[in-house]
């Protein structure tokens with residue numbers, strides 16, 4: 001169809017509006033080419049936003065949405081494509097240098113939430129996986145029943161692709177661990193203060209000034225909602241000692257007031273600075 005003919009065809013789509021009592025008067029409503037172009041643009045914009053958001057959250061979600069687009073039942077097609085891509089990544093990612101941390105392991109090392117697995121945020125380089133298994137095994141050997149919980153790690157593919165909001169988790173060599181918690185009676189295996197392991201901050205002195213535009217979130221409004229757990233100082237101290245003693249681990253980030261409280265000062269344990277997220281709700285580790 002030529003450009004002129006097509007234009008006419010769109011411009012000439014007429015709907016008849018019949019108002020009761022004016023049966024013999026018809027009002028033509030024209031759907032103009034401008035309206036058609038506007039709705040096409042809006043659809044393209046919405047698709048772009050969905051693809052970018054899914055890619056930022058899960059890396060493979062955006063691609064799954066693109067695959068699902070031609071299908072009438074798009075959500076079902078998306079879910080099937082996403083599951084297929086995510087399962088395939090378990091086998092393909094190792095060829096590009098990253099391996100998944102087990103989502104089903106009931107041993108001493110586990111992902112804190114299945115959400116991290118569902119979003120493909122559980123990949124690391126093999127050396128880091130070995131170091132994590134060794135540290136968690138040493139922890140459970142020393143304190144029977146201790147579970148070491150992994151939070152955000154890395155996506156399966158592409159060096160330089162950050163796992164937001166952790167800008168540095170972009171090469172498979174970084175991972176976050178949950179704190180070990182206890183109540184007034186005993187250590188609480190596999191439990192964290194917050195449902196996702198992050199954002200339950202331990203308060204303490206800081207040199208950082210209050211700023212509004214910063215990644216150093218305090219989330220004061222959330223803090224009252226957490227259960228009344230304390231950090232398990234014995235396990236926290238031991239895990240930090242094990243990490244710094246491991247030659248594969250290059251750097252550990254923990255907030256200075258906790259390092260002071262635990263007495264674990266070491267050249268490998270650093271402060272992340274005032275512009276990055278707080279590290280008194282989790283431990284950051286990197287090779």
Ligand SMILES: [Zn+2]
Nearest residue numbers: 166175176284
């Ligand atoms: Zn981190």
